[in-house]
Amino acid sequence: MQVVETIAGFRHLLDGTRHDGGRVGLVPTMGYLHDGHASLMRRSVADGDAVTAVTIFVNPLQFAANEDLASYPRDLDRDLALCEAAGVGVVLAPPVEEMYPEPILTTVSVAEVSARMEGATRPTHFAGVATVVSKLFNIAGPCRAYFGEKDFQQLAVVTKMARDLNFPVEVVGCPIVREPDGLAMSSRNVYLDEHERRAATVLWAALQRGAAVIEAGERSPAAIVDALVATVGSEPRATLDYAELVDPATLAPCAEPLASGQEVRLLVAAQVGRPRLLDNLGVTVP
Ligand code: AMP
Numbered sequence: 333m334q335v336v337e338t339i340a341g342f343r344h345l346l347d348g349t350r351h352d353g354g355r356v357g358l359v360p361t362m363g364y365l366h367d368g369h370a371s372l373m374r375r376s377v378a379d380g381d382a383v384t385a386v387t388i389f390v391n392p393l394q395f396a397a398n399e400d401l402a403s404y405p406r407d408l409d410r411d412l413a414l415c416e417a418a419g420v421g422v423v424l425a426p427p428v429e430e431m432y433p434e435p436i437l438t439t440v441s442v443a444e445v446s447a448r449m450e451g452a453t454r455p456t457h458f459a460g461v462a463t464v465v466s467k468l469f470n471i472a473g474p475c476r477a478y479f480g481e482k483d484f485q486q487l488a489v490v491t492k493m494a495r496d497l498n499f500p501v502e503v504v505g506c507p508i509v510r511e512p513d514g515l516a517m518s519s520r521n522v523y524l525d526e527h528e529r530r531a532a533t534v535l536w537a538a539l540q541r542g543a544a545v546i547e548a549g550e551r552s553p554a555a556i557v558d559a560l561v562a563t564v565g566s567e568p569r570a571t572l573d574y575a576e577l578v579d580p581a582t583l584a585p586c587a588e589p590l591a592s593g594q595e596v597r598l599l600v601a602a603q604v605g606r607p608r609l610l611d612n613l614g615v616t617v618p
Contacts, residue, residue: 333416335423339431339471342424346385346473349421354382356475358501360468363388363425364405364519365414368509372478373418375506381476383421387468389431393439394460405522424471431467439463442496445488445583449574449599450610461486462493474500482508482516484599484612488583508611510536520607528605531569535600538563538575539613542598546590546615553577553586556598564602573601573608580614590617 336342346356357376361369365388376384388411395401408425415423439459446458469477477494479487491503509517514536515529524532538560545559560575577586580597590596599612 333412333420333423335412335425337424337426337430339424339426342385342387342422343471343473345422346383346475349383350474352382355380356472357381357384358468358472358475358477359384359386359420360465360477360479361386361388362390362404362519363411364407364522365411366509366517366519368480368482368517370414370418371509372480372506373415373420375504376476376478377419379476379504384419385422385424385472385475386415386420387472388423388425389464391460391464392428392432393436393463394457396454396456399454400520405519431464436463440466440493440497442489442493445485445492448583448585449576449601450485453573453601453608458486458489462489465490466493466497466499469494469499469501472501476502476504478504478506480508481505481612481614482518483610484580484597485583488581514540516609516611518607518609520609523606525605528569531567532604532609534564534567534570534604535602535609535611538600539598539611542577543613543615546596546617551589551591551617553588553590556590560598560600564600567604569604571603573603575600592617 359372373384390404440462441459442462451458487505494501494503513533515532541563542556542560556577557575564570564572576599578597594617597614601610
C-alpha cells in the first residue's frame with residue numbers, strides 16, 4: 333500500500349493504473365475509520381477495481397464555525413492499518429494546505445436535494461461536501477466512487493452532482509454497517525459516554541418501528557412519521573432534530589398515502605449528548 337500526501341503523487345499512481353487498463357475505485361473519507369468505511373473498501377476490491385484508493389481528509393469547508401472541526405477524532409496510524417487490511421492500494425492523506433493552498437472562491441452547490449434535513453440544520457454543509465468531492469473526483473480521475481447510505485442525503489447530493497457536471501465517475505451507494513445492537517457505525521460515536529451509547533440505539537429502534545407500522549398496514553405518511561417521533565421522544569437522552577419519510581430518489585417528503593410496491597426511505601437525526609447522530613432505512617411498501 334502506498335501512502336501519499338500530495339495531489340500530484342496520487343494522480344500519478346492512479347493514472348498508472350488506468351494506463352495499464354485497470355479501473356480505479358475511490359473511497360473518500362474523513363478518517364477515524366471503522367468497519368463501515370472498510371465495507372466500502374472491501375466492496376471496491378470485490379468489484380474488481382485494479383486499485384482501491386482511499387482519501388483521508390477532514391474537510392474544513394463542510395464544518396460550520398460552531399462545529400467539531402478542531403476536535404474531530406483522528407488516528408492516521410490506525411486508519412492506515414485498517415486500509416491495508418481491507419486491501420487498499422493507495423491512500424491520499426493530504427495536509428489542509430495541499431487541498432486548499434489559497435482561499436477558495438469556487439464552490440459547488442446542489443439545489444433541492446441539499447435543501448432539507450441535514451441542509452436545513454447545517455446550511456453550508458453540503459456545499460462544503462460537494463466542493464471537496466468535486467475536487468477529489470478531479471484529482472482521482474475516471475473511477476468508481478463508493479459512498480455509504482449511512483449519509484443518505486450526501487449520497488443523493490454526490491450522485492446528482494456527478495450526473496449534472498458529467499464527472500467521469502460512477503457513484504456506488506453501499507449499505508449501512510451497524511454495531512451488534514443496531515447503532516449505525518460512525519466516527520462520532522466515540523463522543524458518546526456509556527449512558528448515551530445505550531440511548532443512541534433509539535434511532536435504530538425508531539426506524540424499525542416505522543418499518544413495522546408500514547408492514548402492519550399503515551399508509552399515512554404523517555402517522556408513520558409520528559411513530560418515529562414518538563419512539564425517539566421516549567428516550568430522554570435524545571433530542572430529535574428531524575424524522576422524515578421521503579422518496580429515495582428525490583428526497584421529497586411523501587405527501588400521498590403510500591402505495592403497494594413503493595420504495596420509501598425513513599430518516600432520523602437526533603442529538604444524543606455531544607454528537608448529532610443520523611440513521612435511515614429503506615422500506616418497500618408491501
Ligand atoms: P466519513 O468519514 O464520515 O466522511 O464517511 C466516509 C464514507 O463512509 C461516507 O461515504 C459514509 O457514508 C461512509 N460511512 C460512514 N459510516 C458508515 C457506515 N456505518 N456504514 C456504511 N458506510 C459508512
